[in-house]
Structure formats: structure tokens, C-alpha cells
Amino acid sequence: MSRHGHTAGAPPxxxxxxxxxxxxxxxxxxxxxxxxxxxxxxxPGHPFxxxxxxxxxxxxxxxxLISTLAMHTQNLEADPRASLLVTQPGDDxxxxxxxxxxxxxxxxxxxxxxxxxxxxxxxHPNAVHWVDFDDxxxxxxxxxxxxxxGGFGAMDWLTVSGFEAAGPDPLAEAAPGIIAHMNRDHxxxxxxxxxxxxxxxxxxxEMVGVDRLGFKLRVRTAxxxxxxxxxxxxxxxxxxxxxxxxxxxxxxxRRRAS
Numbered sequence: 001m002s003r004h005g006h007t008a009g010a011p012p013x014x015x016x017x018x019x020x021x022x023x024x025x026x027x028x029x030x031x032x033x034x035x036x037x038x039x040x041x042x043x044p045g046h047p048f049x050x051x052x053x054x055x056x057x058x059x060x061x062x063x064x065l066i067s068t069l070a071m072h073t074q075n076l077e078a079d080p081r082a083s084l085l086v087t088q089p090g091d092d093x094x095x096x097x098x099x100x101x102x103x104x105x106x107x108x109x110x111x112x113x114x115x116x117x118x119x120x121x122x123x124h125p126n127a128v129h130w131v132d133f134d135d136x137x138x139x140x141x142x143x144x145x146x147x148x149x150g151g152f153g154a155m156d157w158l159t160v161s162g163f164e165a166a167g168p169d170p171l172a173e174a175a176p177g178i179i180a181h182m183n184r185d186h187x188x189x190x191x192x193x194x195x196x197x198x199x200x201x202x203x204x205x206e207m208v209g210v211d212r213l214g215f216k217l218r219v220r221t222a223x224x225x226x227x228x229x230x231x232x233x234x235x236x237x238x239x240x241x242x243x244x245x246x247x248x249x250x251x252x253x254r255r256r257a258s
Contacts, residue, residue: 015231021166029168038075059164174239198228
């Protein structure tokens, strides 16, 4: 694993990261509610924004279960153009990820309802109480463009084909537990990662993200806070594989630091 052999103070080469399309799909997979923008029927041409629970289908297109009485439904029936904003939760929204999905909303036909129903109830089980009401219907946002912001300085328009072909990161569900465990029980290991692999004279380090290709650290040194991404020596897809590779990397760091 010579790729990890960095001395303190020497910035390491950039570690691989999931594509913006994969990051956007992961965000859409993890969250449950977005902000839907439609064009107001009451005030023609004026944006109308509402909270919207959603469930992504297999291609990442958001599914909505909405009542004919809802104002956004009436707007969509008059003009199907719409956008859905999905944001990563946190205390500093401008530093966090968000994705805007643009397109035209379409009411699903009867033969499409079963798959949509299964996908939606898997995300929103309480909707079972009204999913079969006559005045509720499933709609899907057929995408025409996608804009992703991964944080400060990380943003771009994505192709719809690239977004739909990407998938959520396989560690998406396990990542919060991995991060909490490392920060709670392995603070010394994180400092060693930052020093040996991140090239920083770390006084403290916190894991702030992990995915199939690596992990991100927030590192405190005598001169302030720094961010470092550390790449895995191989792609991982399960929490157990993540645990094993973190142990391997720690052993490599200890040998290099001795």
C-alpha cells in the first residue's frame, strides 16, 4: 500500500471520489422529503413551493403521492413543469450537498401504479392509510435536467442519462453508524490516518464521511482546521468490508509511523 506513504506536511495526491451523479443518487436515496416548485395557476408564471414527500424509482426519478385537492396538483394539471430540491440535513446548509431535479410531472397510469405503490410505501409506510383513496394519485417527475451541489466549490449540471445510470453508494445506509463508531471509539486511529495518509500534523481528527472509495476527515492542527480525503486501497460495498480495510490501513500507518 505504498500509495498511503505520505510524510507529515506533504499533501497527498487526490483520492478518488464517487461521481457527482452517484453522490446525487445517494442523497436522493437517503432523504425522504424535498421541496417541490410548481407554476402557480392562481398567479400565472409565479413559482409556488411546497414540501413534498417522495420516493425514487429504480432510475432515480421521484414519485409523488398527491391529492387532487392539493394546490401543487392543481398547478401540475395546468402546467406540468416542476422542480424538486432535495438537501442534506445539517447546521451549515451552504456547505452541504443538494440536488435540483427539473422536468415535467406526469400522473401514472393504472398499470404503473403497483410498482409505484410498493416503492412509495417502502419509504413512507404511514401513507398506507390514504394511498388507496380515490382522490390520491401517483405522479412521477420525468427528468429534463439535474443540478448538483456537493458543497463549497463542488457543483455542476449532470446529464439525465448519467444520473439515471448511477446508483446510490452501497455504504449509504451503513455510513452514519461507521462514522459514529470511528469518532467515538477510534479517535487515535483517525489522528494517525490524518498524519500518515493526510500529511498533516494532526492534533485531532473527525471522520465526516465514508463511501465505497474512501473517507473524509476534518483535521485540527495548530494552525486551524483542514479537510482530507483518504482513499481505500480497493472498493468496498459492505460495512464489514469497511471495518476490515480500516484495520488494514491502520496497521499500515503504524508500520510507517514506527
